[in-house]
Amino acid sequence: MNSCPLELIIVAKLQCCYDKDMQEMKRMACRWWIALHCVLVTWASHAVEPRMDEAQAAVFVKMALAGIDREYPYKPGAVLTRAEDLRTPREMHPVFYGHFDWHSSVHGHWMLVRCLRLQPTAPWAAEVRKVLDGRFTEKALKDEGDYFMQKENRSFERMYGWAWLLRLGQELRSWDDVDAKKWLAHLAPLESMIVSLAKEYLPKLDWPVRCGFHPESAFPLGQFFDWAKCAGDVEFEALISAKAIQFYGKDRDYPVSYEPSGNDFFSPGLNAADLMRRVLDEEKFSQWLTGYFPQLAQGKAGNLFVPVSISDPTDGQLIHLAGLNLTRGWTMKSIAHSLNVSDPRRAVLEKSSEAHGKAGLAMVSTGHYEGEHWLASFAVYLLSDVGIAH
Template sequence: MVYRKTLVGLVIATLAGCSAAEEDKTSSPEDRGVFERRNTAPDPADNALKPRRAEQAYARIALNCINKQYPSKISHVLNSAADVAEPAKLTPLFYGCFDWHSAVHGHWLLIRLWGQDLVPDMDDEIAAALAANYTAAKVAGELAYFQGADRTAFERPYGIAWFLQLTAELRDIAKGEGSKAEQAKLWLDRLQPLEALIVDNIKNWLPKLAYPVRLGTHNQSAFAFGLFLDWAARSGDREMTALVREKALDFHRQDRDCPMAYEPSGEDFLSSCLMVADLMRRLMNQREYAEWLSGFLPALPTDGRGDWLEMGVVKDPTDGKLVHLDGLNLSRAWALEGMASALPDDDPRRAALLASARLHGNSGEQAVRTPHYSGSHWLASFATYWRTRRGIDKNSSNPAS
C-alpha cells in the first residue's frame, strides 16, 4: 500500500479545538470516563511545540474528542419525556466529537492508523481507548437507541456508511495475524449486533429510494453507496452488493454533462459530481468507465494542469457550516485519485485528475491545523481517508472487474 510521506507541521494549535476549556463546566468528572478526562487535557507532547507527523496529530485529535461530550449536536427523535437525556446516555458509544457520525469516523481514524501501524508509539493508548468504548454494555446501548420508535432513518445514509467503514476496517485487520488481528476480531464481534441492524435497515431502505440524493452534504447518496459497496466487498455480502449496484446504475448510468461549474455550493463537503464518478468506477470495468466518464465529465482537461478545478475557500473557519468547504477539498482529492485509478495508464485525463487531487488534498490538510472545534472534530478523518488512500487501497474490490 502506498502512503503519502509528506510531513505536516501540526503543533499545539491543531489540538486547541478539543481543549479542556471548551468542556461543559456543568459536567462533573464522575459523569465522564477516564479517557474523556485524560484526553480533554492538553497533550504533554505539545508543550515542546515540536512539529509531529500528521498521523500522530490526527490520532491525537481523535483521542481528544471521541469521548468529549460537549459541545454536542444531536439529531434525536423524542417519543416521550423519557427520551430527554445527555448524549452519552442516548448513544453511549458514539457520543463524542460533536455529533454521532463524527464520533464514528473518529473511531475509524484510530482503527485505521492503529491497524496500519502508522502510529506505533500510540498503539497502546489507542487500543486502551477503543477497548474502553467497545464494551458489550455500550454496544447494547447503541442498539437500543437504533431500535427506538421512528429511528430507522437515524444517521442515514452518511453516519451509517461511516459505521460500515469502521467495521470494514476491523475486518481487514482481523484477516491478518498477531495480537492486533485478535483484538480486531473481538471488537468486530462486539459490534456485530449493531452492524446487523444497520445493514438490515439499509437493505430495507434501498428498494424504496426512488431518486438519487445529489446534495453536497450528509444526505448525499453517491458517497454512502461507495462505502456500502466497500463494506459489502469485505464482508462478502452479495445481497448488499447487488442492491447497491442495481440502484447506482439505475440512478447514474445515463448521467451526462454533470455541471461542475455549479460547484461548490456554499456549505458542501462532498462534490455532487465527483462522488458520482468515484462511485461508478467501483461498478464498471476500465473500458466501460473511461467511456462513461467521457459523457459524464466531457470537459476534463488532457494537458496535465491541476488548476482546472477551483478549490473551495473558507472565509470563516469558526462557522461550522462554512468550514465544510475544507472537507470538500479533501473529499475531492480522494475522489479525483479514485477516478484516475480506474482509467488506463495512458489515458490523457489522468495527469490532470492527479494534479488537481494534490492541490485539493494539500489545501485540505492545511485546514486540519484549525484551532476551532467546528473543523477539528471531523477534518482529521477526511485527511486520513485521503492520506492513506483508503478508497483505492489493495483491499478495495470492483464487482465489475
C-alpha cells in the first residue's frame, strides 16, 4: 500500500526530529564523557601515593640516625663577641648539633618525623620515635630558641635554616599523633621565635636573593607560606604573598642559559616558579608561567632540563649539584601539578622531573659525609611529594 504525500512528510519530520535528538544526546554524552575523563585524570594525578617505598625509607632513616649524634665535623655559623662564646656544637645547640651544620640537623630531624609519619609501623619506627623523644625535650628546645634572643644571633641561619625549622613545625602540626603533639608543644617557643624574626625581617628585604644556595629567597618564602597556611597565620601568609608578588610577579623571559652555577643546589628560576604557584590561582599562575618560561610547552628551557653531573662527590661544594638534581625534580613536579591537566607543559615538566630525580637519587648514598649529611632529606622531600596536595 502506498503512503500519501502527507504521511511521507510526517514520517520525514519525525525522522528528522529523532535524528536531531540522537545527535544532541550523543553530543551530551560526549561532553559528559570528556568531563568525567578530566575528573578521573585530575583525581589520578593528585591521588597517587608518595613514591618512597619501605626500602628507600630504611636507607634514608639509617643515614639520618648516623648523623644526628655526630658532632664533628661541624661548621658553626656563630658570631663570637667574647671568648666565652667559643663553645662546642652541642653546648651551643643542644638539639641540632649534628649533621655538620644547624640547618642540616634541622632537616635531618624533619626527615625522621616525615618518614615516621608516613611509615609508622616500619621496623625502624620504634627506634626513631625513641630518638626523637629524647631530642625534642622542652628544656633543649627552649635553649635552641634562647640562642636566637642574643642580638648577634638574630640573623643566624636566616632564612634557609628558618625555612627548615618551620617545615619541621608544619610536619608536626599535620600529624595526629600523641608524641607529635607533645613535640610540637616543646618546639613552640623556637617556632614562634623564627616566625617573629621572619615577620621583622621580610618588610626590610627590598630585593629578592637570586642564587642557587643558602641565601636564595624563593625557597624559604615557599616554606613560610606552607607553614602559615597550615598554622592559620593569615597575617604571615599575606606578608609572604605580597613579597612574592613584589619580588617575582613581574619577571619575564627568565634567562635559563645562566643556570646552573658551579655549586648550586637550587635553581633560583624554578624556585621562583614554585613559590608563585603557591600564591597565585591556577589561571593567573598559568599566565605568569607563560611569560616567565615562554618556550616551556615546546620543551625549551635551556640547561634546566639537563640533569647535572658531579665530578667529585667528596668535595663539599661540588656535591651541591646532586642536590640541584633533587630540587629541580621536586620543583618541576610541584609546578606541573599546579597546571591544568590539559596543559601540555605538565607532561614536559613531569618528564624532566623524573630524569632529575633519578640522577639525584643515584648520588644520595656515596659513602662520603660531604653529601650524606644532607642529601637524604632532599630525597625524602622529592619522593614523598612535600607541598603537593593528594
